[in-house]
Amino acid sequence: MNKKLKPDWAGENLLSQFVNLLIQTKPIYKVMKHQARQVIIKTAEKNGIPWRKNYERLAASPVHDYLKAVTNPQVTYPDYYKVPFHAYDEGNLCWQAALEAPSATYSMALRVWKNEPLTWKAAHDRLRGSFHDVLGIHAPQEVRDILDIGCSVGISTLELHRYYHKQNHPVRTVGLDLSPYMLAVAKTLDTNSEISEWLHAPAENTGLADNSFDLVTLQFVTHELPSEASTVLFREAYRLVRPGGAIAIVDNNPKSSVIQNLPPILFTLMKSTEPWSDEYYMFNIEETLEQVGFNSPVTVASDPRHRTIVARK
Numbered sequence: 001m002n003k004k005l006k007p008d009w010a011g012e013n014l015l016s017q018f019v020n021l022l023i024q025t026k027p028i029y030k031v032m033k034h035q036a037r038q039v040i041i042k043t044a045e046k047n048g049i050p051w052r053k054n055y056e057r058l059a060a061s062p063v064h065d066y067l068k069a070v071t072n073p074q075v076t077y078p079d080y081y082k083v084p085f086h087a088y089d090e091g092n093l094c095w096q097a098a099l100e101a102p103s104a105t106y107s108m109a110l111r112v113w114k115n116e117p118l119t120w121k122a123a124h125d126r127l128r129g130s131f132h133d134v135l136g137i138h139a140p141q142e143v144r145d146i147l148d149i150g151c152s153v154g155i156s157t158l159e160l161h162r163y164y165h166k167q168n169h170p171v172r173t174v175g176l177d178l179s180p181y182m183l184a185v186a187k188t189l190d191t192n193s194e195i196s197e198w199l200h201a202p203a204e205n206t207g208l209a210d211n212s213f214d215l216v217t218l219q220f221v222t223h224e225l226p227s228e229a230s231t232v233l234f235r236e237a238y239r240l241v242r243p244g245g246a247i248a249i250v251d252n253n254p255k256s257s258v259i260q261n262l263p264p265i266l267f268t269l270m271k272s273t274e275p276w277s278d279e280y281y282m283f284n285i286e287e288t289l290e291q292v293g294f295n296s297p298v299t300v301a302s303d304p305r306h307r308t309i310v311a312r313k
């Protein structure tokens with residue numbers, strides 16, 4: 001039985017502080033950033049995700065034409081969002097991050113079942129399926145209006161929308177993100193316009209109506225946020241969810257032995273590209289959800305690396 005609440009490489013432990021010191025040393029950080037990128041692209045291509053081809057195909061699509069249409073010029077970006085992220089100096093606010101995001105999203109699933117001979121597509125279906133399975137048990141049975149916060153290039157949004165759509169009732173789904181580049185790609189990939197709206201807004205202040213969703217999801221978003229931002233975001237989600245509705249969060253599981261036992265090279269590379277990771281591993285999501293008003297959250301280890309938390313209003 002794994003009793004540790006979080007990995008030693010995150011938070012305030014000595015090991016964590018040592019890694020942070022390395023990352024803060026500019027020339028070392030530069031090498032790490034480069035290494036992290038190489039590892040990610042190599043792993044993807046070795047597993048059949050044509051990273052460079054996907055990039056070129058998207059770059060040649062009408063994606064650039066959508067940028068203006070999805071951008072809300074009134075949006076201002078919080079400081080935590082403007083820092084380098086995922087080895088991109090401009091974080092999520094650039095074309096390169098957005099055009100590479102579909103491949104990066106599919107690669108994420110490959111890390112979950114490393115020792116099983118799954119194709120990237122099968123791994124990705126299983127990753128999304130494990131989240132949907134938890135929703136099937138713990139989220140409301142009647143779901144008509146869905147908000148996917150931090151939708152990125154919309155892969156999580158489309159999969160979620162189709163999961164509920166398959167259950168034979170009409171659903172209205174909105175994807176929200178702070179990066180207009182990501183949203184332009186989402187609009188490009190949503191070829192049949194299944195999603196009602198791709199909304200450019202900060203999750204902390206969406207401008208959407210009170211009590212207007214049955215389900216608000218955050219899929220792999222919270223580990224990218226400082227805890228203060230997550231708290232404000234949860235408060236906003238509470239305002240948006242109808243009584244009886246739910247918030248559902250899937251993200252890295254601090255108690256997972258796979259995460260806790262990551263080899264030093266991998267956790268160092270991960271920490272070097274995810275600036276708020278330490279805060280995430282120290283943050284008590286369940287307690288904060290209750291503080292903003294949600295009822296007793298349920299936490300399920302939905303796959304070997306991730307946990308899903310569902311809480312009702």
Ligand SMILES: C[S@@+](CC[C@H](N)C(=O)[O-])C[C@H]1O[C@@H](n2cnc3c(N)ncnc32)[C@H](O)[C@@H]1O
Nearest residue numbers: 092150151152156177178179202203219220221
């Ligand atoms: C790892 S991606 C999410 C991936 C996607 N949900 C999936 O499961 O494939 C995190 C996303 O959260 C978005 N994000 C981060 N902070 C945000 C905020 N304050 N408001 C809205 N979106 C935010 C980022 O722009 C990024 O696209």
